[in-house]
Amino acid sequence: MAGYREDRYEVNGIDTAVLDAGDGEPLVYFHGAGTAFGFDHLLPLAERFRLIVPNHPGFGASADDPAIDGLHDYVLHYLDLLDQLGVGELVLVGESLGGCIAAWFAIEQPRRIRRLALLSPFGLRVPDHPSTDFFSIPDEQVPEHLVADLSLFAGAPMPPPPEFLAERYREAASFARVAWHSPYDRKLPRWLHRITAPTLLVWGEEDRLHPVGQAAAWADLIPNAEVITFPGVGHLPVIETPEAVPAIASFLAAEVSASA
């Protein structure tokens, strides 16, 4: 399987790294609040799509942008970037923080989104299934809040090298810019009805950050949504189970039915 090409774009003055692989219909992937795992696990999606994985400002190989202090700023950033990339209609996938950004993008640009997948998305307040506030988790408990099977971290150097910790600190600060005040985006429920694309909600049944019980609430608010869950999986299905990426690919590749 071929790897990514890393391109750089200046978006409104911010040096933005974009991973690009494959050909075909554009599939844009908004990552979560950390880039430590890299994105090679997504490469099977490039077999059917042109897979585009931009690094958010303040994350991974993109530069910081202190002026981004709300989720809407990310949406506007990506409108600029997609203009540069010449991407019009697209399929969109967002994971965790990126899931919330993708939801807002689809709320504001519903006609551009052919299909949408939200993976353990951040931001919806479901009183019976409260999220765990990421900033309240002690450092040493972060891994067990991310994945159900800690053996995924076997072989990682312990303690982690200072450079690794500093990069996580930088990404946590970028996340804090938009999420320190609350683990919820309280305006989401008011506007999710605007999403018209067929939408797949992907969830690990052992997610400790955003419990799987939230999936039904998202599906209730988005008009054309279905849910797929994976047993024994935590917050990162595409990392934790080999079944997740093919399931997402198959949903996204389906043609819109005549009745949709």
Place this chain on the structure above:
Amino acid sequence: MSALDDIKLYFFHSHHYIPIPDDQERFRTTVVDYPNSQYDPQVGHALYERHLRTMKRAAELGFDGLAINEHHSMVFSMSPTVGLLAARYVTATDDIPIMVAGTPINLQYPNRVAEEYAMLDVMSGGRMEYAFPLGTGMEYWANEGTVNPVTARARFRESLDIITRAWTEDGPFRYDGEFYTYRYLNVWPKPLQKPRPKCFIVGTGSEETVQLAADHDMGYSIVFVPIKSQLRAFDRLRELAGERGRTVDPDDLVIVVMAYVADTDEEAVREARPHIENFFSWFHRVTPRFLVPPGYVTTAEFLRRVSDAATAKSTEATWDDMINVGRIACGSPDTVAETIVAWCKEAGCGRVNVALENGDMPEWKVAKSTTLFAEQVIPRIRARLNGGGDDTVDRSLVTAGVK
């Protein structure tokens, strides 16, 4: 006469909540998430009374000023609203200056701080001095956690601008900032001292806070960081002030010294050491996460800190580590005086905030050490800095009492 001949020695007090529980090992921190069920208000009341006695004693013994500070949700401090303590001490004393060091102005509405501090200055007849801290990273997690640490420094800069303008310009005037919009900024009362009370920035010596002091024509009060960092910060402030056509007076530079005085060096170490040790191991018990909330420092600064093993293990420091890292003067009146004189000369500072109560020190030790400091150390320091002493202080004496 030297430039330091009118050195000012302030009695600095942190207002600890003193009791250490028998099962203290089970607590990872004594800040932020240390349960407030451990706080007994009856004990707290007795401690506020004790701390009042201590402050009044210091004023009566002839210290040049009193200095108090503010912290939130930690056993280290029972002073989450330092203005209230200041009001108490203004009333309890007659003519001694009081340095309030201070409410983190990025965690509070700046107009409120300007009003409260101006009110104190008027009530006290112009005895107030203010030092403005950014607030430790710890302050952002607990009750003040509604303020985003990512914006801490920008808010601090804007708040400083608002407070100084509110004090020095006639209102009402309009203020349009990044964080605050005032249609009629018009604090009432205004400070008694003109153009404003003497002010300092409190900091660890970072370039940013030193620049703020230079930009606002304020002094710099440096916290308990390694001595070489303190010296570097003061040098930088002199340099920046020089670029702005201003001279930094020794009276603009404050160091903090932990001190304990007894008749001999041996007696001082024997009496003080257990309390200074638990000052670090209990009263400063904190996990790294609480020290640096996201965005509170730059990524580069974070990397520097995590790369510095000594920082990461501060609560496990040995006695020698403690002595070597900072300013702890523990010994006979001669030893303590010589130590402080050496530090002042080295730093070119004309002010020392002397912390004489640290850790779970019993009141008799605080009273003894404070009395000896006032009656025997202060005259020795003045004599030495007024040319009566030997200018060439042997650095080995600095820690002689504690090795």
